[in-house]
Amino acid sequence: MLCAQGPAPSGASLEAFAELGIDMVPGTGLLAAAIPGATLGWLTFLKDHGTFSLKEVLDAAIGYAKNGYPATSKVVEYIGRMEPLFTMHWGPSAEVYLPNGEVPAVGQLLTNPALAQTYQRLVDVESEALGSGATRDAALEAVIDEWTGGFVAEAIDEFAKTSWRDSTGEDHRGFITKDDMGKWRPHYEAPVTAEFGGVTVCKVGFWSQGPVFLQQLSLLQGMDVVPGTADGIHKILEATKLAFADRDAWYGDVSDVPAAALLSADYADERRTLIGENASHEIRPGSPDGREPRLPRLETKADFDPTGLSGVGEPNAVAAALDSGPKANGEARTDTVHVDVVDRWGNMVSAMPSGGWLHSSPVIPELGFPLGTRLQMAWLEEDLPNVLAPGKRPRTTLSPTLIFKDGEPIMAFGSPGGDQQDQWQLHFLLNHLLGGMNLQEAIDAPAFHSTHFPSSFFPHEHQLGVVLIEERIGESVIEGLESRGHIVGKAGSWEIGRMCAVSRDPETGVLKAAANARGMQGYAVGR
Numbered sequence: 001m002l003c004a005q006g007p008a009p010s011g012a013s014l015e016a017f018a019e020l021g022i023d024m025v026p027g028t029g030l031l032a033a034a035i036p037g038a039t040l041g042w043l044t045f046l047k048d049h050g051t052f053s054l055k056e057v058l059d060a061a062i063g064y065a066k067n068g069y070p071a072t073s074k075v076v077e078y079i080g081r082m083e084p085l086f087t088m089h090w091g092p093s094a095e096v097y098l099p100n101g102e103v104p105a106v107g108q109l110l111t112n113p114a115l116a117q118t119y120q121r122l123v124d125v126e127s128e129a130l131g132s133g134a135t136r137d138a139a140l141e142a143v144i145d146e147w148t149g150g151f152v153a154e155a156i157d158e159f160a161k162t163s164w165r166d167s168t169g170e171d172h173r174g175f176i177t178k179d180d181m182g183k184w185r186p187h188y189e190a191p192v193t194a195e196f197g198g199v200t201v202c203k204v205g206f207w208s209q210g211p212v213f214l215q216q217l218s219l220l221q222g223m224d225v226v227p228g229t230a231d232g233i234h235k236i237l238e239a240t241k242l243a244f245a246d247r248d249a250w251y252g253d254v255s256d257v258p259a260a261a262l263l264s265a266d267y268a269d270e271r272r273t274l275i276g277e278n279a280s281h282e283i284r285p286g287s288p289d290g291r292e293p294r295l296p297r298l299e300t301k302a303d304f305d306p307t308g309l310s311g312v313g314e315p316n317a318v319a320a321a322l323d324s325g326p327k328a329n330g331e332a333r334t335d336t337v338h339v340d341v342v343d344r345w346g347n348m349v350s351a352m353p354s355g356g357w358l359h360s361s362p363v364i365p366e367l368g369f370p371l372g373t374r375l376q377m378a379w380l381e382e383d384l385p386n387v388l389a390p391g392k393r394p395r396t397t398l399s400p401t402l403i404f405k406d407g408e409p410i411m412a413f414g415s416p417g418g419d420q421q422d423q424w425q426l427h428f429l430l431n432h433l434l435g436g437m438n439l440q441e442a443i444d445a446p447a448f449h450s451t452h453f454p455s456s457f458f459p460h461e462h463q464l465g466v467v468l469i470e471e472r473i474g475e476s477v478i479e480g481l482e483s484r485g486h487i488v489g490k491a492g493s494w495e496i497g498r499m500c501a502v503s504r505d506p507e508t509g510v511l512k513a514a515a516n517a518r519g520m521q522g523y524a525v526g527r
Helices: 014-019 038-049 054-067 073-088 091-097 113-131 136-149 151-159 178-183 211-220 230-250 265-272 317-322 418-433 439-444 475-483
Strands: 192-196 199-203 339-342 348-351 401-405 408-414 448-450 466-470 487-491 500-504 511-515
Touching (some): 054 136, 073 091, 113 136, 136 151, 136 178, 151 178, 211 418, 230 418, 230 448, 339 500, 339 511, 348 401, 418 439, 418 448, 439 500, 439 511, 466 475, 475 487
Antiparallel strands (some): 199 401
């Protein structure tokens, strides 16, 4: 696993936020900006495992940024929501996303000359190094050095000194400095694994959300789970609630996570007894190794009204709970990208880049991109594993997956979706392994997720006992869930989920791919 999640800057401390009178990391603006890591991650991956030059990799991106790309309907919708903030407070973003001062029309070409220039300057560094006789690796190292200590780091350092509006409703400067940029690099870690259904499931470590997927599988091990039925969905939801309660009590970028205990068969056996016939409406973390759990301060949303008439302060409660797009102040649940790739030789990648959203923070004029706001996932309460600290990674929701069988990689999959990532992925795998569905059928099956546990995103609210489910699952299933005490919100027939997947049969070499049709934002491509 290549970790490209940047940590908190050296100045981002509990004391610094206390001095500002802030008790929760805001969802937008520069206070929530971690050291940017996605580009460094791709550069590291390209150097260590690729064959293309940076010029070959970036030529298309430079062309789109320089010459224009058509604005899709979703991009136009998001820009429309952000127009007041861009116009009043984030001028550099308005320059990029509001051509002629107006929200673009669907299909209108948008350009980003500053981003094109940033990419081109990085390519020029590579070309100059190669022209001086440097090896490919040395040339890419020179690009990495330019990012971490050259014009990119200098522009970020200068930009962070200016105060910008954030979701507190006030203006604040950021913590990131050129020194922070220079000290951090992506690194490799061993994955965390579990066995289920004859395969080995590989996830990101306990500093992330990833192992919650493995805990759900462990809880469901040996249970009679039939995907698509009220009983099967009930068992999945209850296992999900228990696993995510452990996430919030125990996961974080710390050395004392009781990892072995959390993934042990004995612990799963003990926790499985809590899965009863009726839906739980409590947050119930366990006590691995006899340790006492501690949860952060939780904010429960008003009672959820599944009829959509009231409940979460919106005209339609289901629509509000499903909506991941930004509010007018930029707060949003997700804007992540996922990609899975497999080639004829069996090389397989599952990648989850995220951050630097157009609604996360203002565009840096000299660079053409904004900073991400992943620090909003860290808490400002002491003695929590996910408490904010300088140099510490926030507990990310980013959670790619690789599957092995008999030591051979056979599948890679993942999904955008914040806290839903390790729910939708779980349902996909269960549909495939237990339901006998192929990749596309497993993605297309009626989807659902729980909002029972606190969101990883500011302001971390939750809705006890609530499950959102696509209405085409059928009234009999919905009634079966309600009879068990679940509070069910019916979503549209094709609204939930963002999955994609690839697979390879080691014996035949046959490659397969599938992608989510919902929202027309996912595609499966073979060549």
